[in-house]
Amino acid sequence: MKQASHKMKSKFHYWRNHFEGNKNQFDHINWKLQEKLTLKETSIIKSSIQQFQKGENSEGKHLIQFAKKYGDATYLETIKLFIKEEQKHALVLGKFMKTQGIEKIKAHWIDNVFRGLRKLTSLENSIIVLITAEIIAAVYYIALRECTTSNTLKRICNQILLDEFMHINFQSFTLQQFYNNKSWLGKIYIRLFHRILMTGTTVVVWVYHKSVLRSGGFSFYQFYHAVYNEYLRSENIIKKEKNLNLDTTTHLIQL
Numbered sequence: 001m002k003q004a005s006h007k008m009k010s011k012f013h014y015w016r017n018h019f020e021g022n023k024n025q026f027d028h029i030n031w032k033l034q035e036k037l038t039l040k041e042t043s044i045i046k047s048s049i050q051q052f053q054k055g056e057n058s059e060g061k062h063l064i065q066f067a068k069k070y071g072d073a074t075y076l077e078t079i080k081l082f083i084k085e086e087q088k089h090a091l092v093l094g095k096f097m098k099t100q101g102i103e104k105i106k107a108h109w110i111d112n113v114f115r116g117l118r119k120l121t122s123l124e125n126s127i128i129v130l131i132t133a134e135i136i137a138a139v140y141y142i143a144l145r146e147c148t149t150s151n152t153l154k155r156i157c158n159q160i161l162l163d164e165f166m167h168i169n170f171q172s173f174t175l176q177q178f179y180n181n182k183s184w185l186g187k188i189y190i191r192l193f194h195r196i197l198m199t200g201t202t203v204v205v206w207v208y209h210k211s212v213l214r215s216g217g218f219s220f221y222q223f224y225h226a227v228y229n230e231y232l233r234s235e236n237i238i239k240k241e242k243n244l245n246l247d248t249t250t251h252l253i254q255l
């Protein structure tokens with residue numbers, strides 16, 4: 001009875017149901033219709049897609065530990081489903097890479113830094129590090145989609161973009177719960193920390209992925225601007241300044 005009333009109170013039912021209902025999101029990809037990337041396309045995307053594929057793949061052990069301590073069974077379930085969805089991104093990208101003869105990589109220093117940052121800190125900081133990568137992904141996969149003629153890769157990118165849009169909404173909603181309980185100084189500090197992390201990450205990602213970003217139509221300024229806009233969308237949710245837009249169909253039109 002006690003557990004039932006606790007479940008009633010969870011704010012995360014919507015998100016658990018969302019991830020539950022999104023399990024077959026890549027079923028529309030027709031793997032038999034594979035177009036070979038040109039040599040030029042391969043040279044542009046190879047090391048970049050390898051890094052992103054690696055970054056998407058995580059067991060999420062520390063995140064699960066933090067989520068357990070949060071004390072909301074529905075949230076824990078949601079986080080487990082979310083981690084599976086990220087692993088699906090890694091799986092689908094890996095499958096595409098295999099069809100193109102692009103091997104997977106085992107490690108990359110940027111990925112190691114992100115994993116290290118997530119391990120060291122609290123659930124809140126862990127989510128801030130995670131959402132920073134997801135805000136980057138919300139722009140990166142537009143560039144990746146635009147720099148290839150492969151319809152399979154374009155469809156994969158579109159689905160990842162929709163998933164990441166909802167990830168950013170979900171993480172922002174969780175961060176809102178922490179934000180609400182902070183003093184005015186705590187609120188300023190946490191947003192400043194996120195902005196600094198976001199800016200640093202944007203510059204590093206540009207340096208390492210500019211071949212894809214440039215071919216996808218982004219100058220540094222345009223990339224920075226697009227990331228910043230997505231950051232502000234998230235911050236508005238965290239500060240509750242805008243209602244949460246959960247409509248992926250309007251998002252797809254905007255892409």
Ligand SMILES: [Fe+2]
Nearest residue numbers: 056086089164
């Ligand atoms: Fe992802």
Ligand SMILES: [Fe+2]
Nearest residue numbers: 086134164167
């Ligand atoms: Fe994500």
